[in-house]
Amino acid sequence: MPATILIVDDNELNLRLATRVLEKDGYQTTTALNGFEALELCDQNPPDLAILDVMMPDMDGYELCRRMRENPKLKHTPIIILTALSSVDDRLQAFDVGADDFLSKPFVPAELLARVKVFLRHLEVRAVGNENQMARKIAVFSLRGGVGVSTLATNLAAGMSQLWGDETALVDMAFFNGQSALMFDLPMRNTWGDLAQIPEEEIDAEVLNQVMLRHSSGTRVLAAPRSAVNADQISEEKVSHVFELLQEQYPYIIYDLPHDFSATTLVALDSADKILLLIAPELASVRAAGMALTVFEELGYPDEKVELVLNWNFQSQGLPRGEIEAALKRKLSIVIPYVADSIVTAITMGKPPILSMPETPLGALFEDLAFRWSAPEQKKKRPESPTDAWRRIAERMRKRAKAASS
Ligand SMILES: Nc1ncnc2c1ncn2[C@@H]1O[C@H](COP(=O)(O)OP(=O)(O)O)[C@@H](O)[C@H]1O
Ligand SMILES: [Mg+2]
Structure with missing residues (x-):
């Protein structure tokens, strides 16, 4: 079963861009236009990975990330924060709220895919089954x-x-x-x-x-x-x-x-x-x-x-x-x-x-x-x-x- 990736962004165009990149590579995606929608979606159907935009009205990406981490089901879900801001402060804030990684916008598709792949590799390993050769x-x-x-x-x-x-x-x-x-x-x-x-x-x-x-x-x-x-x-x-x-x-x-x-x-x-x-x-x-x-x-x-x-x-x-x-x-x-x-x-x-x-x-x-x-x-x-x-x-x-x- 392909891994499911949740993408949250208040901009429809951005959503479509990210969706296209990920689906072309065989991932399944779900999307949300704001934090509240995202939290509900996640609770019903926890994704294998989430990509969050930072600048969103009502609830920004950091706050969303923090709230996702409060849900035991999402405690260990890999979260990548995607943002146009990229000062050290922004990066620290992303890690503070429990994000695993940080990517600046506009993202290079290959780079986004590379990051996603790293986070989901353990799923593939389990799916394929370990040949159990000694390390x-x-x-x-x-x-x-x-x-x-x-x-x-x-x-x-x-x-x-x-x-x-x-x-x-x-x-x-x-x-x-x-x-x-x-x-x-x-x-x-x-x-x-x-x-x-x-x-x-x-x-x-x-x-x-x-x-x-x-x-x-x-x-x-x-x-x-x-x-x-x-x-x-x-x-x-x-x-x-x-x-x-x-x-x-x-x-x-x-x-x-x-x-x-x-x-x-x-x-x-x-x-x-x-x-x-x-x-x-x-x-x-x-x-x-x-x-x-x-x-x-x-x-x-x-x-x-x-x-x-x-x-x-x-x-x-x-x-x-x-x-x-x-x-x-x-x-x-x-x-x-x-x-x-x-x-x-x-x-x-x-x-x-x-x-x-x-x-x-x-x-x-x-x-x-x-x-x-x-x-x-x-x-x-x-x-x-x-x-x-x-x-x-x-x-x-x-x-x-x-x-x-x-
Ligand atoms: N080949 C090298 N050339 C210059 N500096 C080095 C070299 N190897 C290690 N260092 C420096 O030595 C310091 C100690 O290295 P580290 O790997 O932390 O050592 P250890 O784990 O043995 O205590 C680091 O600051 C590192 O930058
Ligand atoms: Mg050492």
Whole structure:
């Protein structure tokens, strides 16, 4: 059954435009010319998604959104606010009243469709039925803070979504100060904190689906709690249970880990197929990496489970690669160069570089890394409908191969 989308706008022409765009793409639409009509329609027949205009007489889009959220039936319905106003204030207001996304008017049809698709993708997944292949889980870790764990985890998650065209889960395990949602500029409507309060037996795929934030890149973020009180209440058992549910739903799961060996961190490290151990080219970081490697060995992790990633998170004199490798008695897999301005801009804008600048060397590097750490079986063959990211990666590999052979 096609998904039903409610469009609310006081302008008939706008309604017709949006309806046409969506119906051409196979969606079913219902329309309302004002907020009251919309509320009634929604109550009788809750839509799968709603698109609201802001400027309407009597009840504006923000107020409508707020009232929709009061209805339990509409609590988790994706709501996109569409408006000619687009100041930061307007966007904040949209998120304040519980909207999931925001699009400025006049909208580009392709952009509207792309957003809608992201929000409704989980419906399609359920309709098609999950093939239940096991997810590939990648943990990004360092015992020392500030070396780029979250930066790499965020870009890798967005990279997997863009590369394979599937939703990817980014799980923020830094319960006390995790910033993943922020790095995607996502309002933290729901977080691990909500899961802390729900008994384990009540947490199922549906609940989890509602708690995970949606980013337009196809990345779904399980955000860290807003308050430290809730952070304390997340047990290992609950984490294991949530991981099991995630594995049934997502082909890739990326863990953004805190800088410790807490019980919940260990659950993530144990369950990971691959651990990316981040190192900055300075003594304290190398020492922390050495300690982590010792613990991994004691835990019995096979060597190939762990890869070392050197990240130049500062510009000045750092330790040479050779010395780091000698100290750790291991080879580094990857070196990420220092890229201050672009990374900092990306973070303050809430846009991972891989999304905001795929054509730059940094964006390209993160794309290539997403491919590198993808499931071996998936890497072997060309996808039926390759994504733009896949094409760019393939092209770069072709060029590198050519350069190497000439
Ligand atoms: N390659 C890099 N070049 C420049 N700055 C970087 C680089 N990697 C990370 N940073 C900066 O380092 C800071 C810490 O990064 P973050 O990913 O939050 O680290 P962690 O999660 O390990 O604490 C961020 O402000 C980020 O902008
Ligand atoms: Mg972090």
